Amino acid sequence: MEPIHSAEHSIYFESGLSPLKDIINQNQYSKIFVFADTNTSALCIPIFRSFLDEMEDFDIIETDPGEENKNIDFCIGIWKTLLDFGADRKCLMINLGGGVITDMGGFVASTYKRGVDFINIPTTLLSQVDASVGGKTGIDIDNVKNMVGTFSLPKAVFIEHTFLTTLSNREMLSGFAEMIKHGLIADAQYYETLKNSDYKNIQPQEIYRSVQIKNKVVTEDPLEKGLRKILNFGHTIGHAIETYALTHDKKPLTHGEAIAIGMICETFLSVKYCNLTTDELNDISKYIFSIYPKYKIKEKSFTKLLSLMQSDKKNEGGQIMFSLLEKIGNCNFNCRVTSADILSSLNYYNSL
């Protein structure tokens, strides 16, 4: 497949990592670090190595897996490790893993000695279709997602289908929610294609289409001043539910499971605020429920969920701002929604 050229960097698909060697040679990096969590280290580094017939030495920096470790303490650990390894400004960091690794690795790299080059190799479906493009890095503080971060572009991104063989169905489903979102906000036909596809067996060209959609949006609005906010569809409520579940549920939701819930709630709001038809609402709810498990949003969590939405980065002046569907394939942003209607949407979800 042709690489997608984004602002100042390229996203390579099914390249077998062959451009990586050139990038390393051209830039004459002083040292190469591969950053991974203990899971990806075991599963993905062997695949990574198998792509490379010869490559300069690299050091592996490992962290614990999971969103709960995407925090400042781990960052400090990585910064110090880089210093201990003698990493200078001309080093390269290769982030190999899911969104936690590319978000946190990107943040560490973009701030270590005021910024060193990094390359992202997303190994989960979620990170391939979402974190792979857009130049966002970030870590959580006090469980507030991505409260601290930068807008920093990786030198390159490599998307390889082979890595998906390491994933469970649940992890595939987590990434699939973002793909559904891409169809809903920007491409009705793609949404139909996905409805007829099998999330357990995603095709490379579907991933390609998702990255294309996201890339088009972020290239037009890299710093999220306007249009880019449509990518937030399903996330205002979804993020709040994800954060709540992370600290309150025995088995926390995956990102995609939370976003699936958020998309149903925000589709409900789209009917009132953006004239989406109830037929479209029913279609979307029915489809999402056909593949995602039902979740009970506890009534006692409602107040906390609202306050989590208040602290969402996309808000301005204390108002909770939503991105809502006008119709399938079209999304508006900066929709101000009342708290009462937000609660109605949570009740709507629970009633299904």
Place this chain on the structure above:
Amino acid sequence: MEPIHSAEHSIYFESGLSPLKDIINQNQYSKIFVFADTNTSALCIPIFRSFLDEMEDFDIIETDPGEENKNIDFCIGIWKTLLDFGADRKCLMINLGGGVITDMGGFVASTYKRGVDFINIPTTLLSQVDASVGGKTGIDIDNVKNMVGTFSLPKAVFIEHTFLTTLSNREMLSGFAEMIKHGLIADAQYYETLKNSDYKNIQPQEIYRSVQIKNKVVTEDPLEKGLRKILNFGHTIGHAIETYALTHDKKPLTHGEAIAIGMICETFLSVKYCNLTTDELNDISKYIFSIYPKYKIKEKSFTKLLSLMQSDKKNEGGQIMFSLLEKIGNCNFNCRVTSADILSSLNYYNSL
């Protein structure tokens, strides 16, 4: 005085802060925070207020003074305070203070929710002639100076002479070292002017000239790929001595005192590596000693100093890189110096 227009922002001189109101109105900030340490809060916020006949409300975020507090723990505290105050992406942070405040405040602002606007009002001579320009933000980790940071431009910088009335002679002397450096690396005539001036009574046009010199260099090379490294003259050795003194001396050196030592050592190296004349070496050493106190670089610190220089951000591939004088007013960068010669330069300083 005319403002200096730097890349994408302006540095205002003796404006009485009058453009500040316009900037705030144009950008419709949701909230304004003034970040200061307890010293500047007491001394400089009254001056800051006296400039403003009317201004929207602002919240003050205070930190403890001193380089030893320019660390990640304080950053985390400020990020959390911003969150507690309900700061969104449209808030403005005004950093009012010395380099610790503008470095750390800039880092916090450039990473909070992936970046909010900030304005720097440097209140020390050092921060007016140095930290005011160049878009560097940073914090120390394990006492390694600016090990983590970003290149992020403030929305504007305001330089007001009145703030200097709050400084001791020692603080004036600290900033004066950077001014001497500007003359030595880029403007021989300015160096002569400074030799005939009184550091206790710096004139606004001298500050202006220093900012002009630094601005010209950083505009040509914002990310320190080449030319900008000349600003590092005196700093490879100076930083190491400063860091060592911070953790080992009862009364640590000021930045300028350390840089003054570093400039003498690196002027010594300039004779061997860049054909500076011994007359020029003697002139510089004599002048610096006429205003800066003598310091004893302990021999037992030499190994530690070398290892601190090794971890300097400007180095590549393990080699310690210097910026050295070709003649007064001209500086080269990327000069590789042997460890033996570095030690000779420390002994030279001690022998004076």
